[in-house]
Structure formats: C-alpha cells, structure tokens
Amino acid sequence: MRIGIVCPYSWDVPGGVQFHIRDLAGYLIGLGHEVSVLAPADDETPLPPYVVSAGRAVPVPYNGSVARLNFGFLSAARVRRWLHDGRFDVIHIHEPASPSLGLLSCWAARGPIVATFHTSNPRSRAMIAAYPILQPALEKISARIAVSEYARRTLVEHLGGDAVVIPNGVDVDFFARAEPRPEWSTPPDGAADGGTIGFMGRIDESRKGLQVLIKALPQIIEARPGTRLLVAGRGDAQEALEPLPEHLRDRVEFLGMVSDEDKARLLRSVDLYVAPNLGGESFGIILVEAMSAGAPVLASDLDAFAQVLGQGAAGELFPVGDSEALAAAAIRILGDASRRADLRARAAAHVRRFDWSVVAADILGVYETVASGTAAVSPDDRLRRARGFRL
Known part of the structure; x- marks a missing residue:
C-alpha cells in the first residue's frame, strides 16, 4: 500500500x-x-x-x-x-x-x-x-x-x-531491553534512605508540571535524605530551581535533551517516574514508555493519564497540582520495594495493548x-x- x-x-x-x-x-x-x-x-x-x-x-x-x-x-x-x-x-x-x-x-x-x-x-x-x-x-x-x-x-x-x-x-521491547546507566541508578548503599526520581518534558512549559514536583522535593528529601531528581528536557534549568532552597539544588540534575536510547536507559534506571502535568494532555505517551521500561509511575490524575494507567491499576495517581499529595505518594512508593515490584508487574502486562x-x-x-x-x-x-x- x-x-x-x-x-x-x-x-x-x-x-x-x-x-x-x-x-x-x-x-x-x-x-x-x-x-x-x-x-x-x-x-x-x-x-x-x-x-x-x-x-x-x-x-x-x-x-x-x-x-x-x-x-x-x-x-x-x-x-x-x-x-x-x-x-x-x-x-x-x-x-x-x-x-x-x-x-x-x-x-x-x-x-x-x-x-x-x-x-x-x-x-x-x-x-x-x-x-x-x-x-x-x-x-x-x-x-x-x-x-x-x-x-x-x-x-x-x-x-x-x-x-x-x-x-x-510504543515499541515496548525497545524500552524493556534498554540497559540502565549506573550514574542514573540508585546505588545499593543509597536505596534504604533515598531513590532516583525521573521527569521528562519541557522545563519551561508550565503545563508539564515540573514546578509541582520541585515544590514537593523538600518534603520528599526530608523523609528520604538520599533522594535525587533527574530532569530531561529543554528549558532554563536555573529558573526551574529558583523555588527550591539553595542547599537542596544539588539534588536535581538536568540532563538536557536526550536521545531515544538515553531516554529508554533513563527510564530503566529510575526508581520512580513522576508525571505531574497540569492539563492539556490527550494521552500520555511518556507514561507508556516509562511502563515499558519498568519504571513505577506516579502521575497526576488527569482523565487521559488515568485512562492510560488503567484508572490506577498500572500506576499511582495523585490530585492535579497537589504537591503535598505527590510528596506523600512518592515517599511511600520509594520506601516500599514490594509496591514498586507490584507496579512493574502490573504495568508490564497492561502496556502490551500500546x-x-x-x-x-x-x-x-x-x-x-x-x-x-x-x-x-x-x-x-x-x-x-x-x-x-x-x-
């Protein structure tokens, strides 16, 4: 044809x-x-x-x-x-x-x-x-x-x-086969009190919600001092960090634009992928990519995101724009290895339809x-x- x-x-x-x-x-x-x-x-x-x-x-x-x-x-x-x-x-x-x-x-x-x-x-x-x-x-x-x-x-x-x-x-197997990068993964000695959170999106586009995640980060780090955040996407990193207390800014690493291969490797490396988007989303392809790579997903409860995640069966949801709810859910998921394993297993079965x-x-x-x-x-x-x- x-x-x-x-x-x-x-x-x-x-x-x-x-x-x-x-x-x-x-x-x-x-x-x-x-x-x-x-x-x-x-x-x-x-x-x-x-x-x-x-x-x-x-x-x-x-x-x-x-x-x-x-x-x-x-x-x-x-x-x-x-x-x-x-x-x-x-x-x-x-x-x-x-x-x-x-x-x-x-x-x-x-x-x-x-x-x-x-x-x-x-x-x-x-x-x-x-x-x-x-x-x-x-x-x-x-x-x-x-x-x-x-x-x-x-x-x-x-x-x-x-x-x-x-x-x-999504090419599910492409993400599932990716190799984690050691520098993006949580070292074994840091797993007990920390974890690596991932975010991808345009940094300076407010509807992507990075500001909601940045606002939640101090509460997450207080509960889990070893936590760090990896951010992939174009935009002004310094401006994004302004709401964060200066002594915590080294917990955020900006990777800039990444290749398809590095996107997959990043999603394979993190302990939790957070999608704090505020609106304007009709689907949520990054959620599917994260699930394909085996990253537990925590997303705002936009209608489109809830549908992609099976109304919370394949990933957790929090109220749109609520940084405190985001922080509480992230702390709980990062501290519960069995819950992360359960989310990975559910997502692996769910994502095949995409x-x-x-x-x-x-x-x-x-x-x-x-x-x-x-x-x-x-x-x-x-x-x-x-x-x-x-x-």
Whole structure:
C-alpha cells in the first residue's frame, strides 16, 4: 500500500505527535508498505529518506503550548505537488483542525483520507469559532481516529461526527531491553534512605508540571535524605530551581535533551517516574514508555493519564497540582520495594495493548477499509477551480 502521512508540527522540534508519526512510518515501512511523510522542517534539518520537507515552520501558541506550524500559499503548493507525485492509496492527516499542513491537505486532496485527532481541549472557543471554516475540509475525511477517549470527546463536542479510539503506539521491547546507566541508578548503599526520581518534558512549559514536583522535593528529601531528581528536557534549568532552597539544588540534575536510547536507559534506571502535568494532555505517551521500561509511575490524575494507567491499576495517581499529595505518594512508593515490584508487574502486562504490533494493525485496518474499492488520492482540482485555492 502507498501511504502518505501528514505531520502538522515541525520535524526538527521533538514532540509526541512527531514521535508517533515517525514510529508509525517506520513500522509500516518494516511491513513492506511505501510511506511518505510530509512535514515542516528547517532547511538544515537532516531528514529520514521517507520525509519530505514542506518548508520552515513558525511558532504559534496552541493548546497551552507553542506549536511550530507551516501554513500559507507556498505550503499549499508543496502539499499539492506531494499529493500529485505520491499517487497514494490513502493519506493519513494528523491534527486536521489546526492551522497547519493537515488542514491544507484536507482542502487540497480528494480520495481516501484518514485523520487522527490528538488534541484534548474541552473548552476550545477557537475551535468552535473556526468550525464554519473547517467544516468543508473535515467533510472530506473518510475515517477519523482519536488517540484517546478525551481526544474523541473534544472532536465530538466541537466539530461533530465521531471517531474510533486507537491509542498512540510504543515499541515496548525497545524500552524493556534498554540497559540502565549506573550514574542514573540508585546505588545499593543509597536505596534504604533515598531513590532516583525521573521527569521528562519541557522545563519551561508550565503545563508539564515540573514546578509541582520541585515544590514537593523538600518534603520528599526530608523523609528520604538520599533522594535525587533527574530532569530531561529543554528549558532554563536555573529558573526551574529558583523555588527550591539553595542547599537542596544539588539534588536535581538536568540532563538536557536526550536521545531515544538515553531516554529508554533513563527510564530503566529510575526508581520512580513522576508525571505531574497540569492539563492539556490527550494521552500520555511518556507514561507508556516509562511502563515499558519498568519504571513505577506516579502521575497526576488527569482523565487521559488515568485512562492510560488503567484508572490506577498500572500506576499511582495523585490530585492535579497537589504537591503535598505527590510528596506523600512518592515517599511511600520509594520506601516500599514490594509496591514498586507490584507496579512493574502490573504495568508490564497492561502496556502490551500500546505496542506497535497492536496499534499499527488497527490503523492498517482503517486504511484498508477506506481504500477498498475507491480511487487513489489526488489533488482536488475541482476545489482549486471553484475557489482559486485561496487561503
């Protein structure tokens, strides 16, 4: 099958949607399918052979974060050329409701179109206001996928229609096989009064909740003096440490951006992974990665996180934004080796439903359904003649 995938966000800035698309494309190529990904990218960005650049992206505030998107006349022309050259059996557009390549592709294409909705934002006035503009494009979609029940709910409430829920995928064995790094692991002589906590995310993006974890750290260290925190992600480390008493700041180590291999090794090394996010999450891929690596998980009780963790069966939850509850739960888990072992065992069984062998099979089933008996994807010349393809 010839498959075209549209990535809305800049390929050179790491993010959950980009990782999802990258891993899906790689898995499909491994199965023998021909895959091309259209994505924004800076000119100097090295790209895999299956990625086609749609040009440089610009930062746009979106869903409580800053997304790097690509939109405009030049981008529209590149979309049409990619569609013309690709002769795809199906195209898979991610985030078609955002002002991005996804929306341009909906406007420009005709034929079998699958769309995945990642965003969970139940009070989006902008999405409601934009519905009259989005409706003609969204009506061309043959099948809709939502990565979680909460992303599906956002779609239903704001744009109408419905979607099948297929979660984000993870290469479970990749994380399970990773080797811990000794410098990131708790030494045997420190296990009795400490432990290593892990956090991954953009340091200066408040919704990722690092400030909640930093606020909880003095209480955790008071109860378990050997505790330390490893933080992976981009952002201003000094600013993140300001709320922490100066004598405790050496308990936090900032690793910066890490490779996929080091991400897996970090998650294999820690005694507890904490996800203190405050909102705006539709899934929680890092929770799946942590469970795959065998890290006990403690997460804020966002609806999406609770769903990923089986409502607390595969990881523990604490009230969103409550640093005292976070500290109490972390102290209890770090001090109870049997509880950590139980969480690992539960997570190992639970996480298999998110492996690419399951997720990609479900997505391929959607592709085959919409492509069966229909013409291949092509540029929609009718739209171009009728509207002059104005943006």
